[in-house]
Amino acid sequence: xxxxxxxxxxxxxxxxxxxxxxxxxxxxxxxxxxxxxxxxxxxxxxxxxxxxxxxxxxxxxxxxxxxxxxxxxxxxxxxxxxxxxxxxxxxxxx
Amino acid sequence: xxxxxxxxxxxxxxxxxxxxxxxxxxxxxxxxxxxxxxxxxxxxxxxxxxxxxxxxxxxxxxxxxxxxxxxxxxxxxxxxxxxxxxxxxxxxxxxxxxxxxxxxxxxxxxxxxxxxxxxxxxxxxxxxxxxxxxxxxxxxxxxxxxxxxxxxxxxxxxxxxxxxxxxxxxxxxxxxxxxxxxxxxxxxxxxxxxxxxxxxxxxxxxxxxxxxxxxxxxxxxxxxxxxxxxxxxxxxxxxxxxxxxxxxxxxxxx
Numbered sequence: 187x188x189x190x191x192x193x194x195x196x197x198x199x200x201x202x203x204x205x206x207x208x209x210x211x212x213x214x215x216x217x218x219x220x221x222x223x224x225x226x227x228x229x230x231x232x233x234x235x236x237x238x239x240x241x242x243x244x245x246x247x248x249x250x251x252x253x254x255x256x257x258x259x260x261x262x263x264x265x266x267x268x269x270x271x272x273x274x275x276x277x278x279x280x
Numbered sequence: 281x282x283x284x285x286x287x288x289x290x291x292x293x294x295x296x297x298x299x300x301x302x303x304x305x306x307x308x309x310x311x312x313x314x315x316x317x318x319x320x321x322x323x324x325x326x327x328x329x330x331x332x333x334x335x336x337x338x339x340x341x342x343x344x345x346x347x348x349x350x351x352x353x354x355x356x357x358x359x360x361x362x363x364x365x366x367x368x369x370x371x372x373x374x375x376x377x378x379x380x381x382x383x384x385x386x387x388x389x390x391x392x393x394x395x396x397x398x399x400x401x402x403x404x405x406x407x408x409x410x411x412x413x414x415x416x417x418x419x420x421x422x423x424x425x426x427x428x429x430x431x432x433x434x435x436x437x438x439x440x441x442x443x444x445x446x447x448x449x450x451x452x453x454x455x456x457x458x459x460x461x462x463x464x465x466x467x468x469x470x471x472x473x474x475x476x477x478x479x480x481x482x483x484x485x486x487x488x489x490x491x492x493x494x495x496x497x498x499x500x501x502x503x504x505x506x507x508x509x510x511x512x513x514x515x516x517x518x519x520x521x522x523x524x525x526x527x528x529x530x531x532x533x534x
Contacts, residue, residue, distance in 0.1 A: 196382075200427050201484065203383045252344065255337055255373060257380040258427055 188237035190245040193263035194254040195226035229253055230267070237266035281528050284311040284321035286351075286367075288342050292329030293364065293507055300507040301325070304524030316346040322531040323360035323404070324351060326367025328420075328505055338381055338423040339369030348374060358534075360404040360527050361499045365421055368491070368501030377492050377501045378436055379428035384421065385484025393516035394419035394482060394504050395447035396490050400440050403497035404530040408522040414447060415519035419504040424483035426490070426503070433487055444491035444502050446481035 196202050202224050209223035231248070233241050242264060249261040283301040285308055287294045298308035309321050313331075318324065331342035342348070348370070355361045355376050363371035371377045384390060398406060398413040409415070428436075436442060481488045483503070491502025506520030 197429070199429055200382065201385060201425070203385055203387045203425075203484075207387055252340065253336070255340065255380055257372070257375075257378075257429075257432075258382065 188233050188235060188241065189267040190231040190233070190237055190241060191263065191265055191267045192229040192231065192245060192249045192253055192261065193226060194229070194249070194259050195224060195262050196259055198224075200258045226262070227253075242266065281306045281531055282309045282319075282321040282323075283307070283524070283527065284309045284318055284324040286311040286313060286324065286326050286347055288313040288329075288331035288345065288366075288370075290330035290332065290334070291327050291366070293505065294327040294329070296505075296507040297325045297327040297364070300510045300520065300524050303510050304521055304528060306524065306528050311347055313342065313345040313347050316350045318347075318350050318354060318359075323362070323527050324354075325507075326361065326363040326370050327507070328365030328367060331366055331370065334366070334369075334423070337369075337373065339366060339371075339373040342366075342370045343373040352376065355494075355499050358496060358498050360530060362405050362523065362527070363499075363501035364505055364507065365424075365503055368503055369423065371499060371501040376499050377494060378432050378441070379426055379489075379492065381423050381503070382425050382427055383423050384425050384482075389420075389422045390424070390477075390482050391418070391420040392477065392482065393417070394490075395449075396444045396502075396504060397447050399442045399445055400493055400497075402440075403443060403493045403500050403526075405500040405523050405526050406443060406493075407530060408526040415522075416509070416516045417504045417506050417520050418508040418515060419482055421483065421503055424485070424503045426483075426485035426492075428486060433489075436492060437487070439495060441493050441495065442487070442489050442491075443493045443500050444489075444504075446485065446488045446490050448481055448488055449478055 205224040246264045254261050283306045285297045301308040369381045372380050395416050398409040401409045401411045493500045506523040509515035509517045509520035
């Protein structure tokens with residue numbers, strides 16, 4: 187079983203209300219170092235078997251036709267996911 | 281004169297749109313998102329509400345519904361199509377209209393009577409208006425912020441493809457505050473009912489754009505709802521009726 191990860195972000199010239207809401211809330215938790223937040227979308231597309239070049243090409247086509255709207259968004263990444271994602275081993279003091 | 285009204289899973293205003301067609305003198309024909317037939321209609325309304333949960337982006341999944349595979353080429357061939365609210369979002373996602381819709385900049389749902397200025401009175405859906413007419417119809421949305429890149433905005437402005445703009449009453453609102461303050465004699469502004477959208481457009485839309493048309497003028501989309509302003513006693517005006525009388529005339533003349 188293979189997984190293709192597609193990342194989509196709003197274009198930089200488009201206002202991001204969700205990102206702004208998050209940016210507004212972070213300082214209330216003491217996170218004052220982040221000057222801007224932009225929120226995107228991550229898609230995980232699962233296939234049977236290996237992620238081949240054909241699978242990646244199909245994922246790229248899906249990303250450009252449906253997963254993103256090229257008027258307002260950019261596909262910033264289409265890649266095969268190999269190992270399961272471990273959360274970073276960092277403890278935050280909130 | 282048959283005007284089709286598409287029902288998507290989540291459409292709210294399809295019956296209001298059908299009623300508006302009937303009141304204007306047309307024959308409404310219900311169309312189903314899952315059918316790839318337009319049933320021989322002379323024009324189509326994509327109504328407001330929601331579609332497919334509006335997951336991914338508003339209108340993004342509806343754009344690939346079977347009915348759209350018939351509608352997109354027909355619209356490109358000149359069939360009059362009006363997209364209202366979610367229908368506007370679907371037309372943008374289909375790239376029949378330029379730009380896209382994102383969440384309101386203030387991040388809240390909004391429902392109000394909204395003044396608009398008619399910027400283009402030559403489209404299939406606006407010919408019963410005169411340019412610069414001011415109309416008041418209902419606006420209700422969460423994802424109503426019209427956005428596009430600078431180049432696209434300049435292009436549609438240059439080609440007269442902005443169909444409607446939100447009326448932003450900068451000076452009028454200021455005058456109202458002063459008059460109210462003078463009337464209560466206190467000189468203070470307390471007690472004034474403050475309209476937070478008097479001095480800015482209601483969803484952050486770029487250049488106050490409320491609706492746009494394609495180059496040919498047969499496809500029009502707008503965020504506010506003309507179908508809720510067609511009968512005395514319901515809605516803020518009868519201004520919405522002219523959208524539907526316009527298209528009936530344009531069908532007769534074509």
